[in-house]
Amino acid sequence: MINAFPTHGDRFRSAWLKHPVFKDWLSRCKDSDDKAYCTVCNKELCAGKSELMRHQKGKKHQKSMEKSGFGTGTVFRSRCDINIKSSDHSDLSTVLDEHGISHVLHIVDLRSDTVTQPCREMKSAMVSAALGDDAFTEDPTVKTLEVKVATLLEKEAALFVPSGTMANLVCVMAHCWHRGSEVIVGDKSHINISAKGGMAQIGGIHHHTIKNKPDGTFSLDEVQSIVRNNNDNWSSQFLVCVENTHNMVGGKALPIHWMDELGSVCSQLDVLVHCDGARLMNAAVALGTNPARLVQSCDSVSLCLNKGLGTPMGSVIAGGKDFISRATKIRKILGGGLHQAGFVAAAGMWALDHQVPKLSADHAHARAIAQCVHEEHSSAITVDLKSVQTNIALLHCDNIRVDAKKLCQRLASVTDTESDELEEQVVVMMMPVTDTSVRFMTHCDVRKDDVKAVIKKLRYVIQEYDNMMYLEYKVAT
Numbered sequence: 001m002i003n004a005f006p007t008h009g010d011r012f013r014s015a016w017l018k019h020p021v022f023k024d025w026l027s028r029c030k031d032s033d034d035k036a037y038c039t040v041c042n043k044e045l046c047a048g049k050s051e052l053m054r055h056q057k058g059k060k061h062q063k064s065m066e067k068s069g070f071g072t073g074t075v076f077r078s079r080c081d082i083n084i085k086s087s088d089h090s091d092l093s094t095v096l097d098e099h100g101i102s103h104v105l106h107i108v109d110l111r112s113d114t115v116t117q118p119c120r121e122m123k124s125a126m127v128s129a130a131l132g133d134d135a136f137t138e139d140p141t142v143k144t145l146e147v148k149v150a151t152l153l154e155k156e157a158a159l160f161v162p163s164g165t166m167a168n169l170v171c172v173m174a175h176c177w178h179r180g181s182e183v184i185v186g187d188k189s190h191i192n193i194s195a196k197g198g199m200a201q202i203g204g205i206h207h208h209t210i211k212n213k214p215d216g217t218f219s220l221d222e223v224q225s226i227v228r229n230n231n232d233n234w235s236s237q238f239l240v241c242v243e244n245t246h247n248m249v250g251g252k253a254l255p256i257h258w259m260d261e262l263g264s265v266c267s268q269l270d271v272l273v274h275c276d277g278a279r280l281m282n283a284a285v286a287l288g289t290n291p292a293r294l295v296q297s298c299d300s301v302s303l304c305l306n307k308g309l310g311t312p313m314g315s316v317i318a319g320g321k322d323f324i325s326r327a328t329k330i331r332k333i334l335g336g337g338l339h340q341a342g343f344v345a346a347a348g349m350w351a352l353d354h355q356v357p358k359l360s361a362d363h364a365h366a367r368a369i370a371q372c373v374h375e376e377h378s379s380a381i382t383v384d385l386k387s388v389q390t391n392i393a394l395l396h397c398d399n400i401r402v403d404a405k406k407l408c409q410r411l412a413s414v415t416d417t418e419s420d421e422l423e424e425q426v427v428v429m430m431m432p433v434t435d436t437s438v439r440f441m442t443h444c445d446v447r448k449d450d451v452k453a454v455i456k457k458l459r460y461v462i463q464e465y466d467n468m469m470y471l472e473y474k475v476a477t
C-alpha cells in the first residue's frame, strides 16, 4: 500500500499535499510549514491533521468543492472527477470518504501510456550515466543513444529531442525549409489534432488534411490527385506525414505493403515522407518485423521514448545526415538545445534494451480487457475486437443510454453496492476521445493483477448499464 495518511500528530509536510484527499485543493503556505491554504475556500488553515479533516468535512468547504466542479454522488469525491491527475496510478492508495472512513483503492490509470513512472533500474541507469555538454556534442550518452536509434532504424543519423511534439515539428520544419510550403497530413493524426498547429504558428507551413481510414492509412489516389505541379501561384508540397501506430484510430499498425506503396507514389511525385513513430516499436512488435522495415520508405522518423517505452521524457528523430544537420539548427531555434541530457538519454537506452521485449505483454493486456467487453455482448458498450492490435483500444458507447464522458466518470468512481459486491474498490481511469468513444492504453506500469481488476470493474459497470436499460424497458412495456 502506498501513500498512506501521515500518522497522527504529524506536522504539515508535503505528504499532505500529495494525498488524494487534499491534493486537489490544499496548498503549502509559503511562509510557514505549520499552515496550509485551502484554494477553494481561499482560507489559511492550521496544518494539523484534525484541523484539516474538520475543514474538509465542513459544509462550507464541501459546497465550494461542488461549485468548483468536483463531482458528487460517489463514495470517493476526490477521485470521481476524471480530470484529476493521479500520481499513484496503477497501485493501491488509501483515501478517506466523506465520513472520514479510510478505504484502500486499487487505481489503474489507462488514460495514456505516458503516465508511467520510471522503474528502479531505469532510475539507476539515469543516475550513473556519463554526462557532458550536448551543445558541444560532448554528451557521450546522448551520442550513444543517437547512434543506437540511427542503427535501429537504418538511417544515416539521429538527434535526441525533448518531446514527441517537438520531434515532429523539427522534422516538418527541416523538410519544409522554404516558406509557403504545404504538408499533407491525416485528419486524425496527432500532428493535425494535438500539436496546436505548431507548424503553422512557428514554421509558417500550412497543411492539407486527408481523411484517415479506420486502419490509419489514407487514399493514395487522393494523395496523387492533390499533389500539384510547382507553380508560381500554388504552394509547394514537400511532405506527406503518416503516424505509426495510429493513436486516434485505436493504435493500428500501418500495413507494410501500404507503406511501400506510399513510398513509391511519393517518390514518383517527388514528395518526401515523414513518419510520426511515437509508438513505432509497438507497430514493429505487432507486425512481427524490425522497425527499420516499417520506415524503409520514409525520409524521417520520430520515435518517442516516453510512450510505451516508459521513460520520463524524450524522443529521437532519424534521417539523412543533411536532414539531421538542419534539424539540429531547428531544435535550437525551438528552444530544444540540450546540455547534460545524457541523464535522460540513459533512460532511453535502458528502455530500448529492456522495455521493447515487454511490449507484447502490454498488447496482450489491452486485448484481454477488450475481450471481456466483447464477451459481455452489451448493446450499450461495445468493442471491435479485431481492431485491437497494440496497446491502445477504443470502447464505443451507444450515446443514448451512455456517453463516453459518463462512462469514464462511472469507471473512475466506486459505489457502496459495488464495493460490497466486488469486495474490492477499483478505480479505472480512461479517456473520452469523442462523445461515443472511450480510449484506453495499457503500458509498462499495468500488471496482470491490474488487468484482472479492470476486467472485474468493466464487467460490473457494463452489467449495471444493461440492467438499468432492462428495467427501463420493463417499466415502459
Ligand SMILES: Cc1ncc(COP(=O)(O)O)c(C=O)c1O
Binding pocket: 114, 162, 163, 164, 165, 166, 168, 190, 191, 243, 247, 276, 278, 279, 304, 306, 314
Ligand atoms: C502519435 C503521437 N505523436 C506525438 C505525440 C507527442 O508526444 P509528446 O507528448 O512527447 O510531445 C503523441 C503524444 O501522445 C502521440 O500520441
